[in-house]
Amino acid sequence: PPSAREDLNYAALSSGSVVLDSSPSTKNALSILQPSKDKYAISPCSTSSYFTVGLSESVSPSRIVLASWEKYSGSIANFTVSLGEAPNTVKPFAQFEAEQTLGIQSFNLTSAPLSRYLRLSVLSWHGTSLEHYCTLSELRVYGLSVSEVMKREWEEGKGRDKEGGYREG
Numbered sequence: 170p171p172s173a174r175e176d177l178n179y180a181a182l183s184s185g186s187v188v189l190d191s192s193p194s195t196k197n198a199l200s201i202l203q204p205s206k207d208k209y210a211i212s213p214c215s216t217s218s219y220f221t222v223g224l225s226e227s228v229s230p231s232r233i234v235l236a237s238w239e240k241y242s243g244s245i246a247n248f249t250v251s252l253g254e255a256p257n258t259v260k261p262f263a264q265f266e267a268e269q270t271l272g273i274q275s276f277n278l279t280s281a282p283l284s285r286y287l288r289l290s291v292l293s294w295h296g297t298s299l300e301h302y303c304t305l306s307e308l309r310v311y312g313l314s315v316s317e318v319m320k321r322e323w324e325e326g327k328g329r330d331k332e333g334g335y336r337e338g
Contacts, residue, residue, distance in 0.1 A: 243296030
C-alpha cells in the first residue's frame, strides 16, 4: 500500500495553502506556512490561539509537524488538531503535548479522514512564566491525497481477487 508522501507538505504556501482564520491576538499567522527560521506567528502567552488552514488539496493527514525557532519566546505545549472538508465543519480529531524545545516536532495521526481544512488550536504554552510572547514558526502536514487513498482502498479491498491480482470490470 502507498505510504504518506513525505516530500509534499500539504500546508505549504507554495502549494496553495492559506491561513483562513486565526486568533484575533495572533500576528503574522501566514508565516506558519513558509519555511523560515526568521519569521513566525506570535501571540501573547496569556491567551489561547488557533489557526484555520486551507490545505492545498483534500488529504488524509498522517503526520503534523510543528517548528519553533524563536529562542526568546514561549512555545506550544498542548494543542488539538481538528479536521474537516469545509472550514465550518472541522471537528476535533486528536490532542497532543509538545516538548519544550527549539526545532521540529512531529505528531502522528492515525486513520484521519479526508480533510481539506485543518484547525490547530493551542490550548497551552510552555514558558508562560518567563515570556510574554509565544511563537510558532512553521506548520507542515503530510499524508495521502484523495487518489492515493482510493488506490490504497482498491488494493486492500474489493479491487483484488483471491490470488492478489486485479479483477476485470
